[in-house]
Amino acid sequence: MPRRLFRASPSKLLAWVDCPRRYRMQYLDRPAPPSRPQRAHTSVGVAVHNALRDWWDLPVEQRSPAAGAELVRTSWIDVGFRDADQSIAWRERAQGQVVAYLDDVDPAHQPLGIERTVSLKTEVFTLQGRIDRLDDRAGELAVVDYKMSRWEPTDDDARTSLPLALYAAAVWKMFRRKCVRVELHHLPSGSVASHEHSGESLKRKIDEAESIAREARRAEDDYAELGVDSSRFPAKVGPICQWCDFRAHCPAGQAFGPEKSDWAALEQPAPAAARDPS
Ligand code: SF4
Numbered sequence: 001m002p003r004r005l006f007r008a009s010p011s012k013l014l015a016w017v018d019c020p021r022r023y024r025m026q027y028l029d030r031p032a033p034p035s036r037p038q039r040a041h042t043s044v045g046v047a048v049h050n051a052l053r054d055w056w057d058l059p060v061e062q063r064s065p066a067a068g069a070e071l072v073r074t075s076w077i078d079v080g081f082r083d084a085d086q087s088i089a090w091r092e093r094a095q096g097q098v099v100a101y102l103d104d105v106d107p108a109h110q111p112l113g114i115e116r117t118v119s120l121k122t123e124v125f126t127l128q129g130r131i132d133r134l135d136d137r138a139g140e141l142a143v144v145d146y147k148m149s150r151w152e153p154t155d156d157d158a159r160t161s162l163p164l165a166l167y168a169a170a171v172w173k174m175f176r177r178k179c180v181r182v183e184l185h186h187l188p189s190g191s192v193a194s195h196e197h198s199g200e201s202l203k204r205k206i207d208e209a210e211s212i213a214r215e216a217r218r219a220e221d222d223y224a225e226l227g228v229d230s231s232r233f234p235a236k237v238g239p240i241c242q243w244c245d246f247r248a249h250c251p252a253g254q255a256f257g258p259e260k261s262d263w264a265a266l267e268q269p270a271p272a273a274a275r276d277p278s
Contacts, residue, residue, distance in 0.1 A: 006213040008125040010163030013209055016216040019236040021253075023216070025246045028223050035245035040080035040090070041265035045148045048094050048187065049115075049132065050075040052146060055102065056114050063107030069095040080262040090266060094148075097187040104190075111144075112136040118170035124210040131167050141179040143167045150268070152191055153184040159195040165205035168197055 015023045025033050051071035055063055072095045081087035113134035120127045133144035143164055147153055158164060164182035171179040180197040197205075219232035241253035242260045 006125040006217045008127040013212045020233040021235040024233040033249040040263040043077040047075040065099040065102040068098040068102040082263045120170035125213040142181040147186045153193040158193045169202045
């Protein structure tokens with residue numbers, strides 16, 4: 001009998017790569033261990049993503065940069081900040097970044113997709129994910145991902161990003177239109193990091209995702225038999241442990257060092273896996 005396909009998402013695949021123990025707690029252990037409260041940089045990222053999404057729902061004549069700033073205000077999530085002053089300062093900073101960003105966006109050029117769910121099926125997995133924005137630029141499709149991190153992404157980050165490549169491949173299949181351009185739009189700096197894939201490089205990324213999915217599925221099969229006694233979910237201890245949502249349930253991770261404060265990523269770059277949502 002053919003095996004059921006592994007149900008994947010870009011974040012699930014990366015969770016496996018980052019730390020199998022965390023993956024187990026997040027996706028397999030039931031009841032799931034409670035995760036820690038949301039951090040401030042996540043609040044900032046979610047509010048800005050929501051504002052940039054809702055901006056396109058406004059009538060075209062109302063899509064001004066100032067309207068974007070107002071949407072940041074109404075979308076603001078006051079969670080994880082040190083105090084009210086820090087929350088207000090970061091809200092104003094995010095509003096300024098959104099205004100500067102939207103200054104360069106043509107409000108009349110409606111994207112092909114906004115927070116568009118895409119899916120991709122291979123012989124190994126069925127994957128679902130959500131694209132921040134899908135542009136159609138005179139016939140050329142481009143996958144756009146917003147970034148709010150302190151760290152500024154490079155073209156190499158766009159080239160090596162597994163989620164971006166999988167999104168491009170999914171769009172290509174779903175729309176039956178070539179999609180090879182991927183972009184990281186970094187609002188704090190106003191920079192755009194980009195890469196043009198080829199059919200071959202997208203295929204290599206799908207191969208990479210399949211390899212991760214196979215390994216995670218083998219571990220899940222073992223878990224189905226042995227539960228938490230399975231040895232296939234080692235704790236991958238490192239700097240990420242200081243930011244991990246599940247460290248309260250992980251003595252090995254706690255031993256690495258003290259937990260970062262809820263607002264620490266506003267003041268210093270967090271490791272990749274703890275960065276803002278996208
Ligand atoms: S604290 Fe570290 S080792 Fe433990 S689950 Fe989190 S990332 Fe993995």
